[in-house]
Amino acid sequence: MATKSEATAFAANDTAPVTLTKKEIERYSRHLIMPEVGMEGQLKLKQAKVLCIGTGGLGAPLGLYLAAAGVGRIGLVDFDKVDDSNLQRQILFSTKDVGRPKIEAAADRLHGLNPEIQIDTFDTHLSSENALQILKDYDIVVDGTDNFPTRYLVNDACVLLKKPNVYGSIFRFEGQITIFGFPEGPCYRCLYPEPPPPGLVPSCAEGGVLGVLPGIVGAIQAAETLKLIIGKGDSLIGRLLLFDALAMRFRELKLRKNPDCPMCGAHPTITKLIDYAEFCGVRGEEAPAPRTSVPEITPRDLKARLDRGDDLYVLDVREPHEYQICNLGGHLIPLGDLSKRASELDSSREIVAHCRSGKRSAEAVEFLQRAGFRKVLNLKGGILAWSDEVDPSVPKY
Amino acid sequence: MAVKVMIPTPLRAYAGKNESVDIPATTVGEALKGLTEKYADLKKHLYSDDGRLRSFVNVYVNDEDIRYAQKDQTPVRDGDTVSIVPSIAGGRRN
Numbered sequence: 001m002a003t004k005s006e007a008t009a010f011a012a013n014d015t016a017p018v019t020l021t022k023k024e025i026e027r028y029s030r031h032l033i034m035p036e037v038g039m040e041g042q043l044k045l046k047q048a049k050v051l052c053i054g055t056g057g058l059g060a061p062l063g064l065y066l067a068a069a070g071v072g073r074i075g076l077v078d079f080d081k082v083d084d085s086n087l088q089r090q091i092l093f094s095t096k097d098v099g100r101p102k103i104e105a106a107a108d109r110l111h112g113l114n115p116e117i118q119i120d121t122f123d124t125h126l127s128s129e130n131a132l133q134i135l136k137d138y139d140i141v142v143d144g145t146d147n148f149p150t151r152y153l154v155n156d157a158c159v160l161l162k163k164p165n166v167y168g169s170i171f172r173f174e175g176q177i178t179i180f181g182f183p184e185g186p187c188y189r190c191l192y193p194e195p196p197p198p199g200l201v202p203s204c205a206e207g208g209v210l211g212v213l214p215g216i217v218g219a220i221q222a223a224e225t226l227k228l229i230i231g232k233g234d235s236l237i238g239r240l241l242l243f244d245a246l247a248m249r250f251r252e253l254k255l256r257k258n259p260d261c262p263m264c265g266a267h268p269t270i271t272k273l274i275d276y277a278e279f280c281g282v283r284g285e286e287a288p289a290p291r292t293s294v295p296e297i298t299p300r301d302l303k304a305r306l307d308r309g310d311d312l313y314v315l316d317v318r319e320p321h322e323y324q325i326c327n328l329g330g331h332l333i334p335l336g337d338l339s340k341r342a343s344e345l346d347s348s349r350e351i352v353a354h355c356r357s358g359k360r361s362a363e364a365v366e367f368l369q370r371a372g373f374r375k376v377l378n379l380k381g382g383i384l385a386w387s388d389e390v391d392p393s394v395p396k397y
Numbered sequence: 398m399a400v401k402v403m404i405p406t407p408l409r410a411y412a413g414k415n416e417s418v419d420i421p422a423t424t425v426g427e428a429l430k431g432l433t434e435k436y437a438d439l440k441k442h443l444y445s446d447d448g449r450l451r452s453f454v455n456v457y458v459n460d461e462d463i464r465y466a467q468k469d470q471t472p473v474r475d476g477d478t479v480s481i482v483p484s485i486a487g488g489r490r491n
Contacts (some may be wrong), residue, residue, distance in 0.1 A: 058487075111485040148486030171485040174406040192484040242482065244406075247416065253482065254459045336410070 024116055028070050039257050041230035042070060048229045051075040051138035053126055053154055055106040058144030058168050060092040065222035067110040067117055071229070073243045074110065075138055078102040079198030085397075088224065089211035096140035106238075126150055128273035132159040140228055141181070142166040142221055148195035149276035155180060155188035157274055159264045165226050168217040173210050173246040178236045178255060183264075183278050185237040190258035195280045213245050228242055270388040271352040297352055297377040299389040313346065315353045322356065328386060336361045338367055347373045354379035354386075356397070400428050406449040409418045415425040420462040424467030428479050443481070468469060 020028070020042060024331045031037040031045075048071050052059050052231050055078040064076055082090075082097045083103055098106040103121040122134055126145075135141055137155050141152045143165055151169070156164040158181040165181035167188065180187045220241070227233045262269045297305075305312060314330035315324060323332050333341050336357070345351060351373065353361040359382050363380045379386065387394040399419045404412045412418060413436060421436075422428035433440040445451055456463045457480040463471045473479060 056487075150483070151486055169487050170487045171487075172406045174485070176482075176485060191455065192453050195486075196451070196453045196484060235447045240482070242480075251460075251480070253480065255461065256462060256465050258464075367408050 004162065018047055018274070020046070020096060024070070027114075031064055031069070032161040034283040036232050036380040037230055041232070044231070045070045045226070046072040046228050049075070049138045049231075050140045050142060050225055051077065052142050052144060053077045053150065054144035054146065055090075055092060055102045056080070056086065056144065056146060057089040057170065059106070059142075060090045061215050061218035061382075062144055062222045062225070063092060063106060064113065064141055065219060066118075066225060067114045069222075069226055070114065071117065071226075073118040074140075074242075075122065076103045076106055076110075077124065077132070077134060079104070079123060079127050080126045084177065089209065089214050090217065099170060105337055106300040108242070126153060128153060129255065129278065132161065134282070135161055135163060138163065139218060140164050140166060140225055142168075142225055144168060144218060144221070149280045149282060151188060152279060153194065153276045156263055157272060159187050160272070164228060164314045166221045166228070168214075168221040170209055170213050170217050172208055173213060173244060174244075175213055175220075175243040177224070177241045177243070179237060182237050184257070184295055186255045187261060187264040189263045191240070192263045193258075193262075197281050203383075210245055213243075216243065216245065294365045294378050295376070296380040298380050298384040302352055302386075303390045311349060313349045313351045315345070315351050315361075315364070316355070317361050318355050319354055322397075325397050326383065328354065330354065330384065335364055338364055341373055342368065342373075345373070350375040350377070352377045352379055354382050356382045357384050358382040398418055398423060398475045399479055400477045402428055402432050402477050403429070405481055405485075407483055407485065408439060408442055408481065411442060412436045419423060422473055424469065424480060425456060425463050427470045428473060429456070429469075442483075455482045456480070457482060 020039070025032065028042050029109065032039060047277045050066055050071050052074065054062055055063060056077050061072065063076065080102050082093045082100050084098055086093060086316065087095060092106045092109050093102070101123055103123050105121045107121050124130060126134065131153055141154060141158050141163050143151060144239065145151055145154065154165060162183060164179055166177065166179050169195055224236055227235055238255050240255050242251045242253065259265050261292065285330055316326055316327060316330035316332045317335040317338065319334050319393060330347050351368065352370070353364045353376060355361040358378060362378050365376045368376045383394060384396050387396050399421045401417050402413055402420055403417050418432060418435065420431040421426045422431055429443065433443060443451060443454055450456065456464065458471055458473055458477055463469070475488060
């Protein structure tokens with residue numbers, strides 16, 4: 001764990017002369033020969049303290065470039081373990097890291113890249129209880145998280161502590177990047193006062209991310225962080241950069257500070273950290289309320305009935321690209337098309353609807369019941385549960 | 398008179414999978430009304446039940462946030478770009 005820091009600003013520390021060793025001069029020579037960085041900038045980098053929240057898709061290029069650039073102290077916050085499905089984009093990790101705590105694997109990798117710098121690791125969920133304590137020792141916070149509650153938490157903590165928050169977020173092919181948290185600039189709540197209600201957040205049918213997208217967005221966050229440290233160039237404060245990898249187009253929008261912002265406005269009404277799960281309406285996210293109104297069948301019971309030769313019509317309500325990953329041989333009608341294609345179904349037969357996890361198919365069952373279908377069941381836990389309980393050869397995605 | 402309304406990735410599924418849609422309009426309100434008339438499924442994603450633009454959806458005319466212009470009444474001219482920019486969090490599955 002880090003020692004207590006002396007400096008609070010990311011300007012050069014004037015209490016002790018800081019210099020570069022011969023080895024460091026050789027390592028950073030491509031910075032040193034540019035007047036925009038030079039010795040002065042490199043010494044600022046050496047004294048800088050940056051906290052990276054999340055070591056995933058965004059945190060990977062960010063951590064690598066900050067470490068390579070010689071940022072003297074880098075804090076990493078993550079609670080997760082490396083999973084096979086991370087490797088498509090989280091380039092800090094290798095196949096051999098699967099199962100390890102992310103911060104442990106990340107710290108090893110960054111130390112290997114640059115043994116001259118200090119890496120602090122926080123193997124924890126950032127929470128209202130620990131955020132101020134963790135953030136307070138750093139000059140700049142970089143938000144590389146993947147969920148709304150943590151984004152609002154990071155924002156509020158940065159505003160309370162007056163720390164810049166280098167923000168990046170991604171979805172499929174699209175990224176958003178800016179800098180929040182400067183007293184004269186906007187905060188995340190100025191841009192988005194509230195998160196979307198959970199019901200309107202894209203479901204797993206609409207999720208996913210092009211592996212290289214967080215690479216590009218995280219690298220832009222790294223560039224903005226380095227520029228803040230060396231104090232050069234035009235920063236993204238007050239500008240929201242939009243990136244669309246599919247169109248390969250960057251656009252820029254003006255961000256304004258909201259004078260009535262409850263967090264950073266003239267008369268703030270939020271003066272301490274709050275309950276962010278509640279704020280984002282995701283209380284009990286891990287255990288969603290069971291839909292008792294929808295009749296269900298377990299994967300084992302479905303298997304037994306199919307083996308017995310019962311006349312069951314298996315309806316797959318996922319998207320065609322998901323059907324190509326794996327399927328149970330069901331009839332494919334994506335949930336969004338069900339209303340106009342329900343006539344394809346025979347209401348006299350017993351129908352078992354399924355999707356990946358059981359959520360979309362529960363909606364399908366509700367819809368079909370309303371449309372007059374009497375014998376409709378939802379496959380409990382979807383194709384994921386089928387893989388767990390019946391046929392492990394079916395891949396989980 | 399038409400403006401180009403840019404549809405963000407998360408909402409393209411509700412707008413015929415289009416990246417952008419040209420809508421004849423003289424104000425932002427008209428452009429969004431035209432858009433949601435054409436693609437009814439978009440409406441609940443853009444507006445709350447009381448008819449207000451949702452607080453996690455921002456709308457820009459060119460690079461200006463309409464909240465700091467004349468909101469729905471913000472005038473648009475032929476060739477302007479209206480961007481719908483929703484809040485996105487990242488890759489966590491729901």
